[in-house]
Amino acid sequence: MTQIGVLDYGISNVGSVQNAFDFLGVASRLVAAPRELEDCSHVVVPGDGSFPEGMACLKNTGLAEAILRAAERGKMVLGICLGMQLFAEEGEEFGLTGGLGLIPGRVVAMRSADPALPLPQVGWNDVALRDHARLGTGLGGRATFYFMQSFVFSDPGAPHVTAHCDYGGPRVSAVEKDNVMGVQFHPEKSQRAGLRLLKSFAELG
Secondary structure (H helix, E strand, O other): OOOEEEEOOOOOOOHHHHHHHHHHOOOEEEEOOHHHHOOOOEEEEOOOOOHHHHHHHHHHHOHHHHHHHHHHOOOEEEEEOHHHHOOOOEEOOOOOEEOOOOOOOEEEEOOOOOOOOOOOEEEEEEEEEOOOOHHHOOOOOEEEEEEEEOEEEOOOOOOOEEEEEEOOOEEEEEEEEOOEEEEOOEHHHOHHHHHHHHHHHHHOO
16 A cells, blocks of 8 residues: 655655545655655655755754665656755755765756746746656646746756756756656645646656
């Protein structure tokens, strides 16, 4: 039976993520300690804030190792916004910080040659999903999601990238590598498309 563990590591508003799963009728619970992940089939790592703070919180709670163990055991793991970024090998926010290394690549600051585009990006944007995106089931290859971002994965053309948006150039919007996946946008704030994506995640595995 699907049981979603939503990580509560002191850096994000986890209530809206859990509310989205409740609306879908999918069992979920907040997880603040590694042992609480043992009987969860799926793991969600939400997050708002900086890369160094996020990694410090995961390590201090022991949840960094718990995420790595869950991924190694084949559990479905989803990162949202900062949660996705923490899966990278490293991030350059406030200096270089090592990440969890679950997804190849570096997280870098967004830069745009268009001064009309404010940073950070806050608001809705169209996302194009590639054919092999398992999280894109039922979305028809394109959907609109809500973003709050100023840092992104550096290589939109990498093989593990499954979706992108355009904001002063192509931006990585989703990644998938085996049972580990992430979205840069906030599906829990993205109405019907976001709920469809979270439902797809809960049905994997």
